[in-house]
Amino acid sequence: MKKIISVVLPTYNEKATIEKTVKKVLEQEKELPGFEINIIIADDIRSLDGTEQIAKNLVLQDKRIHFIKVEPGLGVGLIEGHKYALNHLRPSILAQLDADGQVEPDVLVRLVGAIEDGYSLAIGSRFVSGGKNQLSFIRRLFTYGASTFFRIMVGPWDIREVTNSARALTPALFKKISLKKLPWKEQTFIVQPAFLHEAIVAGAKYKEVPLVFKNRLEGYSKNKVFNYSYDVISYCLDIKLHKLGLNIPLFRLSRRAKTLIKFSLVGAVGTIVDFLFYKIFINCLALTPAVAKGFSAEIAILNNFILNNYWTFRYRKTKTNLWQKLGIFNLVSLGGLAIGVLIVKYLHLTYGDGFIYIFGRHIAYNNFYFFATIPPVMIWNFTINHLVTWRHQKD
Ligand SMILES: Nc1nc2c(ncn2[C@@H]2O[C@H](COP(=O)(O)OP(=O)(O)OP(=O)(O)O)[C@@H](O)[C@H]2O)c(=O)[nH]1
Ligand SMILES: [Mg+2]
Structure with missing residues (x-):
């Protein structure tokens, strides 16, 4: 009887790539004798571009393909995907990959190889010999900055890749990881470095294997680099404080404070708009200060409303x-x-x-x-x- 490798593919509007990715992942079976690959497509409930229909057609064609609809967030897609695998497929190895074709699925063969060699966690890495990061300068800067900050604040120093999805682990390790401490329900990509940290805390024996990460050719990115950087910084500081014995939920607070920070910035912009129009109405239209203030205040209110509606509270x-x-x-x-x-x-x-x-x-x-x-x-x-x-x- 063949051993099962479950591969979670989280999707959020990936109609252009999902079919090709599924096909390429399944092709890796040729390189993995003794294994059967099963795929779980974990599609976000907000994913409305037709990914779901394509995925459901694939499920009808091949019993190795499974489909679940999940609540918003990458972390939810990944964790619910692994839980589904554990509950329905009896996997020997849990794996996860992006569904957008940026990573060549042959990394799966190397990830599984590391688990077969006795490691409980295999990490696809752009920073080990044979690995490559072919993203834009800003993205490379983020990847390098995030991993360096994580290595210094959280560690361990010998893990060089912390923000990538391509990973494999044993079911035993997954069951030991504290999902309560993992912010997997937050709508951010922080689950990537955070999962790594919790896996290490749970006693993971890890190895990095090379991975080539290409630029996205189809679909669109859901990676919000500035938000992600903000989360990485607050998460790492949170873990560091806990290590020093200070039990402050900094990460959670900073996530909540994000709305307040945005609201304050909108307020500051509104004050400038208010003042500018106040002066324009007095100097150019010769309105009295009180009338000018009435109009300028309403313009500032409209300005703040639009910014808050489409930015601060857009979700x-x-x-x-x-x-x-x-x-x-x-x-x-x-x-x-x-x-x-x-x-x-x-x-x-x-x-x-x-x-x-x-x-x-x-x-x-x-x-x-x-x-x-x-x-x-x-x-x-x-x-x-x-x-x-x-x-x-x-x-
Ligand atoms: N279920 C689910 N999947 C998601 C979510 N966000 C991203 N994904 C999937 O996770 C994978 C990685 O997301 P990407 O947008 O490609 O992020 P990235 O690779 O860091 O960014 P790019 O290089 O710009 O593509 C893709 O397969 C996405 O469809 C989400 O909120 N829910
Ligand atoms: Mg991508």
Whole structure:
């Protein structure tokens, strides 16, 4: 009886490549005598380009091909794919590859070879002899930076590739890995380095095997390099702090704070827009300051609404439509304005008009009154918009 190698192919809109990749992976059986390759296509529920239909046709043609639909996120695709394999296929080796054809599937033969040699984790690597990274300069910089930072902060130093998917491991190792500690449900690629870390903690005996990574020729990338870098930094710092005995959930907090950081940036842009239009209306249209402020504030509100809707909260599924959200956002902003006015009024009544002498300059109290309004107004705006305007509705 042949031993089973299960290969998880996570997909998110990969109609251009899925069929070719499946075929090429199955062809590796010729090089792996004694093994049968089974493929699990783990297709994201947001993947609506037709990948699902192609995959389901493949399932009908070949009993070695399996299909599951999974919740959003690369980590979910990979982990649910391995769980499916363990529950249905009795695999001797669990493997995973990208579905977009950037990695030649012959890496599977080398990954399986390492497991056959007694390693419990085999890592496809661009940085060992025979490996190549043929991506753009920015992507190579990211790969190098991320792995160097990971090696220094988390280790071990002798693993050179941390951000690639092509890996194989034994079912015994998979079962020892703490999925509770692994942020596999977060919608980010952090699962790649994090899985490696948890595998090492679980006692993995590892080996890197060469891999050539080409540029994507079809489909589109889901790798958001800046977001990924942010996550790698906060994840590595989190692990380092835990190693030093400080149990701060930095990674989780930084993921949550990301929305707040984006919201603050939008707020800062809105303040500039508000001020620019205020000056334009006064200087070019000769409006009175109060009227100019009314119009400029509304333009800033519209600016902030658009940026928040299409950037800060773009992944939120809400029950409300665009116009309802715009209406609520305006009301919340009015509330923020009222809070700001009340704070300035209170400070003015309490401290009056005056100056502080700093660095040889007289600074009027009213400047401080203005800046004192920013944190409370920001907290108000963020909290209400987070909880009401863009309230996330679970299906
Ligand atoms: N199920 C699932 N699969 C995903 C998700 N994100 C990416 N994938 C798949 O994971 C693999 C790697 O994603 P890519 O977008 O190719 O990432 P990358 O290779 O780092 O980036 P490129 O080099 O630009 O392609 C591909 O097969 C994707 O279809 C996701 O959220 N859910
Ligand atoms: Mg890719």
